[in-house]
Amino acid sequence: MGVQVNLGNSEIVFNISGWTALTSLRREIKIPYTSIENVQAGHFEFPWKAVKRAGINFPNGYKAGEFLYNGQKYFLSFRDGNHVVILDLKGCEFDKVVIQSEAPKQLADHIMEHCPG
Structure with a gap:
């Protein structure tokens, strides 16, 4: 996949490469942990009307x-909607970020460890 996740002290940084960077016209997304309302691992159904x-x-x-x-x-950024981490955000450029992970449950848990409250 074209996204690498880096968990910093105050924010999560998605480094974007390959086709994902080329087609989305971006190399990085930064999200403060304070902007994350919910994190879940599991299934994401792509809305065909998107x-x-x-x-x-x-x-x-x-x-x-x-x-x-x-x-x-x-x-x-995913191929398999059954192995993703879904972030629900507030006050950010995006309302939702959905990325594929080899270990979505573990990644979701690590992100939640950094979130306040």
């Missing part, structure tokens, strides 16, 4: 980039 702003949506399941759906802005 509007692609800058990204790709291949028939093989790979989705990456920025999408709009029901007035919310999403950043996606």
Whole structure:
């Protein structure tokens, strides 16, 4: 996948590379832990009515980039919607960030350890 996750002291940084960086026109997303309302690991069903702003949506399941759906802005980077971490955000550029992980439950737990409250 085209996203590497770095957990800092006050924020999570997604370093974006490859096709994901090329099509989303970005190399990095920074999210303060204070902006994370919810973190969950598991399944994400891509809404077929989502509007692609800058990204790709291949028939093989790979989705990456920025999408709009029901007035919310999403950043996606996954091929398998059953192995993702979903961040619900407030006061950020995105309302949701969905990224694939080899160990989504562990990544979600590590992110939650850094979140206040």
